[in-house]
Amino acid sequence: DIQMTQSPSSLSASVGDRVTITCRASQGIRSDLGWHQQKPGKAPKRLIYAASRLQSGVPSRFSGSGSGTEFTLTISSLQPEDFATYYCLQNNSNPPTFGQGTKVEIK
Amino acid sequence: EVQLVESGGGLVQPGGSLRLSCAASGFTFTTYWMSWVRQAPGKGLEWVAHIKQDGSEKNYADSVKGRFTISRDNAKNSLFLQMSSLRGEDTAFYYCVRAARNFDLWGQGTLVTVSS
Numbered sequence: 667d668i669q670m671t672q673s674p675s676s677l678s679a680s681v682g683d684r685v686t687i688t689c690r691a692s693q694g695i696r697s698d699l700g701w702h703q704q705k706p707g708k709a710p711k712r713l714i715y716a717a718s719r720l721q722s723g724v725p726s727r728f729s730g731s732g733s734g735t736e737f738t739l740t741i742s743s744l745q746p747e748d749f750a751t752y753y754c755l756q757n758n759s760n761p762p763t764f765g766q767g768t769k770v771e772i773k
Numbered sequence: 774e775v776q777l778v779e780s781g782g783g784l785v786q787p788g789g790s791l792r793l794s795c796a797a798s799g800f801t802f803t804t805y806w807m808s809w810v811r812q813a814p815g816k817g818l819e820w821v822a823h824i825k826q827d828g829s830e831k832n833y834a835d836s837v838k839g840r841f842t843i844s845r846d847n848a849k850n851s852l853f854l855q856m857s858s859l860r861g862e863d864t865a866f867y868y869c870v871r872a873a874r875n876f877d878l879w880g881q882g883t884l885v886t887v888s889s
Contacts, residue, residue, distance in 0.1 A: 700875025702818075707867055709882050710818065715875040724875075753818055755875055760832050762808070764818040 668692050670754055672765030685741040687768045688714045689754035693733045698758035701730055704767075705750045713737065713752075714769040744770070775799035775878065777869045782883030789859050789887070795852040795869030795880055803827075806872040809843060809854050811865040812882075819865075821873055822854065837863075845870040859887045 669692040679685050681731045684751040689699065697717035714730035714754055715730050741748055749772055754765040781793040793809070806824040822833045822843040831843050842855040852869055864887045871878035 693872070703858065704818075709879040712875060712877050717878065721877070743774070755818075757872070757875055761834055762820045762823075762872075764820070767817045 667761055668756055668759060668763050670756055670763050670765040672754055672768055673759050674768060675766060676769040676771060678771045679744050680773045681744055681746060683744045683752060683773075685738045685748075686771060687752055687754075689732075689737045689765050691735045691737070691756055695756045695758035696737065697733045698756055699730075699732070699737050700755045700757075701728075702740075702753045703748075703750045704753065737760060741770075777870050777871065777880035779867065779883040780887045782862060782887045784888065785859055786889050787860060787887055790857040790861065791885060793854040793856070793867055793869075793883060793885070796810070797850045797852065797869075797871075802845075802872075807843075807845060807852045808870040808872045808876065809852075810870050810879075811863075811870045812868070812878070813862070813865045816865075821867070822875075824852070832870045840857045856885070859885075862885050863887050867886065 671690045673688050676682050700716045701714040703735050704710040713724050713728050718730045729740050731738050751767045751769045777828045778796045785791050803826040811819050811821050814876040822841045824831045829884050840858045844853045866882040868882045
């Protein structure tokens with residue numbers, strides 16, 4: 667199975683900060699990576715697919731980059747509604763695997 | 774509206790069985806792989822199983838292989854998860870997910886609690 671190592675596991679940031687979350691795959695997955703946001707008590711929601719493509723309706727402050735084994739989710743200017751947990755997901759090969767999550771909290 | 778709506782969760786005793794359902798609407802169900810993903814309380818996301826458009830191919834996580842069965846009824850735009858020999862560690866929210874391009878659509882989830 668491909669292991670997805672996500673870092674950091676949590677971070678504290680202020681509104682307006684630039685935030686970067688990293689996901690590393692244990693083997694190459696091309697660009698078969700998505701980023702999902704989950705707010706407390708809610709289902710996850712896809713933000714990014716194919717490593718860098720923004721889901722329709724998602725604010726442009728979210729961006730994704732990377733290919734192969736190293737991937738990054740960036741929030742250019744953190745907004746109050748962005749405080750949530752973020753997960754990466756690879757489905758390049760079976761089984762699909764998620765990173766362990768990054769909880770973004772208010773400083 | 775494009776949506777997935779799960780049902781069938783509840784409290785079940787260890788060793789028991791439960792069948793989850795997912796009703797799809799607003800899109801052409803027959804053109805998508807579909808998955809189940811679960812999340813234990815306070816924990817991360819775990820893929821459980823997926824099924825090909827025509828039901829001819831199915832894959833399972835090792836943690837549920839031999840105990841869970843995924844199926845679909847394309848005539849009724851429905852996805853199912855038959856769970857048997859349930860254990861405490863199966864306690865989780867279960868999400869129905871459309872598996873296109875890194876899982877593009879999630880249901881709201883249904884809670885399964887395995888406890889005596």
